Amino acid sequence: MNAQTQRARQRIAEPQPTPPISLAGAPQGEATANGGRWGLRLIWFMRIVALLWLALGLFYWIWILEPGQGSPAASAFLALPLSRQAAVLFFGVMDFVAAIGLWLAAPWGGVVWLFTALTEIVIAVALPGLGATHAAALMVNGALIAVYFALNLLAAREQDPA
DSSP states (O other): OHHHHOOOOOHOOOOOOOOOOOTTTSOTTTTTSSOOOHHHHHHHHHHHOOOOOHHHHHHHHHHSBBBBBSSSOTTTTSSSSSHHHHHHHHHHHHHHHHHHHHHHOOHHHHHEEEEEEEHHHHHHOOOTTOOOOHHHHHHHHHHHHHHHHHHHHHHHEEHHHH
C-alpha cells in the first residue's frame, strides 16, 4: 500500500464515552475543586431515592391489591375511574423500574426516575383529580430533581481532568 492509501484509511479520532461513576470517588490524596467526592455523594443520593421510590411503588401495589369494603371479591382499585386506574398501574410499575435503575446507579435509572417524577408533577398540575394533589409532593419531587441535577453536574466536573 502506498502512503496515500494508508492516510485515507486512518480513522478520525472519536471522543471516548464518559466513564461510569465509580463508588471509590476521587483517588486517595487527590483533592477536587470542591473538596468532596461528588460521585460518591451522587450514588448515595440515588440509593436513598431508590428506597423512597421502592416504598412508593409498594404503596401503589398495596392500593391495587387491597380488598375493598363489603365482599372479599370487591376491590377498591376496581371502583376507581379508568383514568385513575391507569395512572396507578403506570406508577406502580415505573416506580419499581426507576428504583432498580437508581439503586444500580445506571444512567437509564436516572432517566426513568426523571421521567416518572416529571410525569407525576405534570399529572398533578394538569389533572388535579388524577395524581397527587398535595403541594408538598410536588415540592419534594422538584427538590429531588434539582438535587439530582446539581450532584450530577458536580460529579461530572470531578471526573473531568481539565
